[in-house]
Amino acid sequence: MSLELDAELNKSAMQTESMPFEVYVHVPFCLRRCGYCDFNTYTARDLGEGASREGYADVAIQEMRLVKKWQEYHGIFEPKAQSVFFGGGTPTVLKAQDLVRILQEIRNLWGFNKDAEITTEANPDTADEKYIETLAEGGFTRISFGMQSAVPHVLKTLDRTHTPENVTRGVKAANACGLRSSVDL
Structure with missing residues (x-):
């Protein structure tokens, strides 16, 4: 490793002490591709051999463990996570228990601040x-529903399959469980 790279890593390690540590987990899967979306996403039809929801x-847990080992090797010790955000794609096409397992591994590897926001x-x-x-x-602690619109014909134009009632049901369920919620329009 070059001396310049070592110096840059040390500089980065010192900067992390004063910066909040936030984790983003990209879940690149969707049930179907919406016409307006240009995010990195895959439907079941798009996946080749060896890739699966x-x-x-x-795989995400293995990669996080590698990142942690790399950080430790280079003396980079992150503070506890201030926020964790699962985005996509559609994280909720995975089993709920799989999202929880990934979250538990983040907690095991880096820990959370006591007031951390954990969103999907x-x-x-x-x-x-x-x-x-x-x-x-x-x-x-929070769930963000991809509502996009409350107008059925607009949802159809956007290739969305949910109904406005599904959003209402989801927000009520989140509130009943003590989760904060938001909707994307």
């Missing part, structure tokens, strides 16, 4: 009451 949590994006079609309850029990 079912194995995603295990959700499609109103893929997050029912039981799913939301599992997230709340697993440590999530």
Whole structure:
């Protein structure tokens, strides 16, 4: 390793002490591709051999462990996470327990500040009451529903499959579980 790179790593390590540590988990899967979306996402049809939603949590956990080892090797010790955000794609196409397992691994590796915000994006079609309850029990504090519109013909134009009622149901379920919620319009 070059001396210049060592100096840059040491400089970065010192800067992290005063900066909040935030974690973003990208879940690149969707049930279907919405016409307006240009994010890095894949439907089941897009996936090739060796890639699956079912194995995603295990791979994400392996990658986080590698990052932690790399940080330790280079003397980079992050403070506890101030926020964790699961985005996508549609994180809620994974099993709720898989999101919770990933979150638990983040807690094990880096820890959370006592007031950390733990959020997942959700499609109103893929997050029912039981799913939301599992997230709340697993440590999530907030859920953001991808509503996009409350007008059925606009939802159809956007290639969205949920109904406005699904959003209302999801927000009520989140509130009942003690989760804060938001909707993307």
